[in-house]
Amino acid sequence: MPARYQLPMELRHLRYFQAVAREEHFGRAAQAIRIAQPALTRQVRDLEEELGVQLFERLPRGVRLSPAGRAFLEDTNAILEKLQRSVARAKSYATGHVGSVQIGFSEIASRHPEIPAKLLQFRLDEPMVELNLLPMSSMNQIDGLRNGTVDVAIVYDIHLSDEHLGVLDSCELGSSxxxxxxxxxxxxxxxxxxxxxxxxxxxxxxxxxxxxxxxxxxxxxxxxxxxxxxxxxxxxxxxxxxxxxxxxxxxxxxxxxxxxxxxxxxxxxxxxxxxSFRLHLAWRKSDPSPAVLRFVSAMG
Incomplete structure (x- = not known):
């Protein structure tokens, strides 16, 4: 069985290799990524030595990929594209554009004239945020908030005691x-x-x-x-x-x-x-996710 290769290379090595492969010239690649040409040449040579293969054929007026280089470029492009998607996904989670929200949902919420429309609009505006509507009574919604099975609850104000408000935040949605x-x-x-x-x-x-x-x-x-x-x-x-x-x-x-x-x-x-009763949106004070905060902002 061949020994497993340990990768000491850094991400910049892949980007340098990608730039030279794209330009087929060390000088033009160095200008494109704004580093000195000798440094770029050295980094690519170090990468070839680490891999134990020649990635480029050196020509009088530039370079071209070797067969091993073409295979490595295909994988390098896939790695960097996946990394870019991962970075975008992480940023989306951090800003609340991706994620899920568990919503305690009772009949009073479904009959309120504005709430179903706001839920629909949020789905249209944030298609990557999954909304899970969990039918349950008001008291079960509050219990769900406290034990973590529900992220937000839509309940009448009379169900929110001083004890609840010590651990929950809330905003008014309307009256009934x-x-x-x-x-x-x-x-x-x-x-x-x-x-x-x-x-x-x-x-x-x-x-x-x-x-x-x-x-x-x-x-x-x-x-x-x-x-x-x-x-x-x-x-x-x-x-x-x-x-x-x-x-x-x-x-x-x-x-x-x-x-x-x-x-x-x-x-x-x-x-x-x-x-009359005031209808409130309630959520935990501790560690609300960005997706929850975005949902709260859209509903409030």
């Missing part, structure tokens, strides 16, 4: 007002509504366990006006809530959106229900 969802034939569907009008209604409420602060805010608003909602069903998502409203199972509070939420459902404001 709370309105009442009713099936389209409900007697209140075409009337002005106040909370006292809802005393005898059957309510579909968001489940408390996955989002306790959201549940509590809505409940407190009702209690402040003298009634406790008659909850006939708790649901994990707004889409389930709206499906149950559509078939007449009850009414429920949901976030205000720009369009029709579901066929058979109407959204109405409740005049004395002053409840």
């Amino acid at each position: 007002d709370i309105v009442l969802a009713l099936y389209e034939d409900h007697p209140l569907a075409q009337k002005t509504i106040r909370l006292q009008d809802l005393v005898d209604e059957r309510f579909i409420f968001p489940a408390r366990k996955p989002q306790p602060r959201y549940f509590d805010r809505l409940m407190q608003a009702c209690l402040a006006h003298g009634f406790s909602p008659n909850i006939v069903q708790e649901t994990a998502t707004d889409s389930i809530l709206l499906s149950l409203v559509a078939v007449g199972m009850g009414i429920g509070f949901t976030q205000k959106t720009g369009g029709v939420p579901r066929q058979g459902v109407v959204l109405r404001e409740v005049e004395d229900l002053d409840v």
Whole structure:
């Protein structure tokens, strides 16, 4: 088995060799790469001695590649091109143009009028950054931020406690007002509504366990006006809530959106229900990647 060759050569040797091969003349190559011709001649001779092969045939008016030189040039070009791509790739990672972002994504985010459009625009602007949307509840998103499985979370401000804000950064994305969802034939569907009008209604409420602060805010608003909602069903998502409203199972509070939420459902404001939530983008303070920071900047 032949001995493994140890390469003491430096990157500059390859560039010098490449320049002479391109110009087929030591003098012109030296001018092109701006070094003295004797130094270039010496460096190429040293390279040939290290390799143990003659890379150039010396001619009266220049040089030309030997068969070994042509083979070496082909590999040298491939090495330097790959190195150039590696440098560009490293710079892209460092500036956030390449990488991946794990995004905790809940139904509230998908229904917000601006967020899906911003996600699409980021994909178009940064095609080398992979966005992975991970459907999960708000509380699971925050847990994911803290244990490192999620890079950014899109959550209501009520889910961000002082303890969370000690280790997380956040910025506001917008607000979401709370309105009442009713099936389209409900007697209140075409009337002005106040909370006292809802005393005898059957309510579909968001489940408390996955989002306790959201549940509590809505409940407190009702209690402040003298009634406790008659909850006939708790649901994990707004889409389930709206499906149950559509078939007449009850009414429920949901976030205000720009369009029709579901066929058979109407959204109405409740005049004395002053409840709204701020939607935030949250990420870890410690070691955010350049791709994450670029995503935060694009979404904020």
